Amino acid sequence: MHKIKVNLKERGYDILIGKGIVSGSRTLKDLVAGRRCLVITDSNVSKIYGLSVLRTLKNAGAESEIIPFKAGESSKNLETYGKLLRQACRAGLDRSSLIVALGGGVPGDVAGFVAASYMRGLNFIQIPTTLLAMVDSSVGGKTGIDLPEGKNLVGAFWQPSLVLIDPTVLTTLPKREIRCGLAEVVKYGIIMDEKFFSFLEKNLNGIKRMEQKTYGEIIARCCELKAKVVCADERETTGLRAILNYGHTFGHAVETVTEYGKYAHGEAVSIGMCMAANLAVLNHKFAPEMAMRQFDLLNALGLPTTLDSGIKPAQIYKAMFKDKKVANGKLRLVLPDRIGKVSIVKDAKPEDVMRAIEEVVV
Ligand SMILES: NC(=O)c1ccc[n+]([C@@H]2O[C@H](COP(=O)([O-])OP(=O)(O)OC[C@H]3O[C@@H](n4cnc5c(N)ncnc54)[C@H](O)[C@@H]3O)[C@@H](O)[C@H]2O)c1
Ligand SMILES: [Zn+2]
Numbered sequence: 058m059h060k061i062k063v064n065l066k067e068r069g070y071d072i073l074i075g076k077g078i079v080s081g082s083r084t085l086k087d088l089v090a091g092r093r094c095l096v097i098t099d100s101n102v103s104k105i106y107g108l109s110v111l112r113t114l115k116n117a118g119a120e121s122e123i124i125p126f127k128a129g130e131s132s133k134n135l136e137t138y139g140k141l142l143r144q145a146c147r148a149g150l151d152r153s154s155l156i157v158a159l160g161g162g163v164p165g166d167v168a169g170f171v172a173a174s175y176m177r178g179l180n181f182i183q184i185p186t187t188l189l190a191m192v193d194s195s196v197g198g199k200t201g202i203d204l205p206e207g208k209n210l211v212g213a214f215w216q217p218s219l220v221l222i223d224p225t226v227l228t229t230l231p232k233r234e235i236r237c238g239l240a241e242v243v244k245y246g247i248i249m250d251e252k253f254f255s256f257l258e259k260n261l262n263g264i265k266r267m268e269q270k271t272y273g274e275i276i277a278r279c280c281e282l283k284a285k286v287v288c289a290d291e292r293e294t295t296g297l298r299a300i301l302n303y304g305h306t307f308g309h310a311v312e313t314v315t316e317y318g319k320y321a322h323g324e325a326v327s328i329g330m331c332m333a334a335n336l337a338v339l340n341h342k343f344a345p346e347m348a349m350r351q352f353d354l355l356n357a358l359g360l361p362t363t364l365d366s367g368i369k370p371a372q373i374y375k376a377m378f379k380d381k382k383v384a385n386g387k388l389r390l391v392l393p394d395r396i397g398k399v400s401i402v403k404d405a406k407p408e409d410v411m412r413a414i415e416e417v418v419v
Contacts (some may be wrong), residue, residue, distance in 0.1 A: 059277035064195065065291060069165045069357025072196060072220040072280050075180055076272060079184055079221045080113045085219060088182065088219055089155055090118035095148050097141060098159040099128035102186055105229055110159055110184065119155070122148050126167075133203050134210075135162050141171045155180045158217075161187035161234075162194035166212070169200030173215030178200045183220040187230055188238025188272075189323065191222050192245070192279035197287040215293050221282075226270040239264070239358045239384035240304075242275055244330065247351060248300045251397030253278050258350070261357055300399050302382060303391040304330030307414070310376035314368055320361070327360035328417060332373075336413035337392040349394050363419040370414040374407070 058075035073082055094114050098107060103125035114121040124144050126132045145156075156179055158168030165183055172181035185195035201212020227235065246254030256274075257264070263271035283301070290297035308329030311320060320328070334351050337343035355362050364373075381388060388410070391400045 058106060058412075059273065059280075061280050061284055062278065063216075064275050064288055070216060070218050070220070072222065072284070073278050073296050074222040074224065074273065076223060076269065076273075078223050078230060079110065079118070082221055084219055085113070085182070085221065086117040088180070090116060092119055093146055093148070093150055093154040094119045094121040094157050095145055095154065096121055096123040096157040096159050097171060098123060098125050098164050099132070100125045100162070101128040102160040102164065105224060106159065106186060109168070110157070114157070121157075123159075126164075128163070130163055130203070133167055135166055135202060135204070138170060138202050141167065142175055145175050150175065150179065152179065154175050155182060155218075157184060158180045158195075159184045159186065160281060161185065161190045165190050165194050166178075166200050166209075167202055169198075169215055169217070170202055170212055171198050173213040178215065180218045181215070183217045183391050185220070187225045188227060188235055188276075189241055191224070191227075191276045192238060193241050193283065194295055195220050196224070197282045198291070200296070220280075222276055224269055224276055228267065233321060234269075236359050237321050240323035240327040240330070240355070240360055243351070243354055243358070243360075244301075244303050244326065245279050246305045247284055247330065247396055247399075248395055248399045249286075249397060250278070251395070253352070254350075254396050258354055264358065296401065299382065299389070299401060300391055303393075303399055306377055306380045306382060306388065306390055307332040307373070309380050310373045311364065311368075313376040313379065314372045319365075324361050326343065327355050327362060328364055331362045331417050332413050333390065335393055335416045336342060336390065336409055337394075339403065339413060340409045341392050341394065341400075343393045343395065347393070350394075350396065360416070364417050366418055368418065370418055373414050374411055377410075390393055 061072040107123050126137050156172035158165045183195040185191045196217035198214045200215050201209050204210045223347040260271050308326040334348040338348050341406045389398045390402045391399050393399050
């Protein structure tokens with residue numbers, strides 16, 4: 058069992074990782090006994106894990122109800138949010154009640170935002186069930202929904218009271234979703250931990266075979282790293298949290314140009330990290346051998362590292378300026394100095410950026 062403490066100024070919390078951790082957690086009992094809980098999840102996760110989570114909450118002394126919404130990003134909207142708030146009301150939730158976010162990043166973000174806003178804020182518990190949610194979205198307190206005008210445009214910083222991660226639930230997650238989570242895992246190695254990057258290179262077989270011990274270690278390290286960044290820059294004010302965006306400005310542009318159809322987020326981030334690495338080699342100090350190690354690892358994990366021809370590099374370049382993180386029309390790119398350390402680069406030459414994109418188009 059891994060226990061990670063997230064030490065925030067106002068209110069810290071624990072992340073518990075291990076087989077059976079959801080049903081066997083003492084901390085869960087302490088939090089929920091004698092209270093009402095509303096479990097918010099999606100239609101897929103509800104079928105597979107809804108019953109056991111309800112049972113666990115009952116054993117922990119809580120009175121609970123579960124509300125599933127249709128699975129997928131398209132449900133992360135005002136309509137679902139509004140419905141959930143009204144259901145919270147009808148379920149009789151008061152300020153002592155808790156919201157349980159069960160599922161991937163979509164239920165996590167929506168349920169977190171319900172928790173942040175219902176009666177001006179309820180405690181909530183994250184039970185992430187995708188690799189992406191385990192290593193990324195369940196830690197850090199960003200909650201919210203999409204608008205037709207753009208993704209994640211409405212939300213709040215609202216930290217959970219507890220995060221419970223049972224890596225065994227990954228056995229039912231589709232392989233493509235696992236690969237997408239792995240792109241974010243590789244990202245942590247590049248931005249802040251060379252030793253962890255080597256661990257991934259050495260444990261390829263365990264990763265591919267879905268070995269539980271390997272995943273337990275990967276998830277724990279990623280949570281530690283994310284917690285470190287979040288504690289240093291809880292509300293994205295000092296700029297430190299921006300390093301988590303490595304590969305994302307390029308990746309979001311790939312998602313935009315391909316109209317969110319061809320590549321899943323993690324796949325676009327994988328391609329984006331290749332573009333960022335190329336640029337770092339071109340205009341910065343990243344050694345080509347290191348860019349090669351990143352390329353090889355992503356490839357070995359089954360992630361895309363090239364873009365289909367048919368997509369014009371100039372379109373990607375243009376789309377990069379629509380990113381939320383662009384300040385005053387200037388790109389702020391996270392580029393590696395070496396594996397384990399990145400810098401924010403504000404003065405990349407347009408011709409270098411174009412070249413870095415072109416190198417990925419086959
Ligand atoms: N808050 C943050 O800091 C943060 C960070 C990164 C991403 N996000 C958000 O996360 C979302 C993406 O999250 P996601 O990739 O987890 O998507 P998701 O929640 O839609 O889950 C992906 C799919 O996997 C299914 N699923 C989940 N767990 C399963 C399991 N154990 N077994 C079988 N099927 C399972 C879901 O039903 C869904 O169909 C995006 O909306 C993104 O904006 C938020
Ligand atoms: Zn991402």
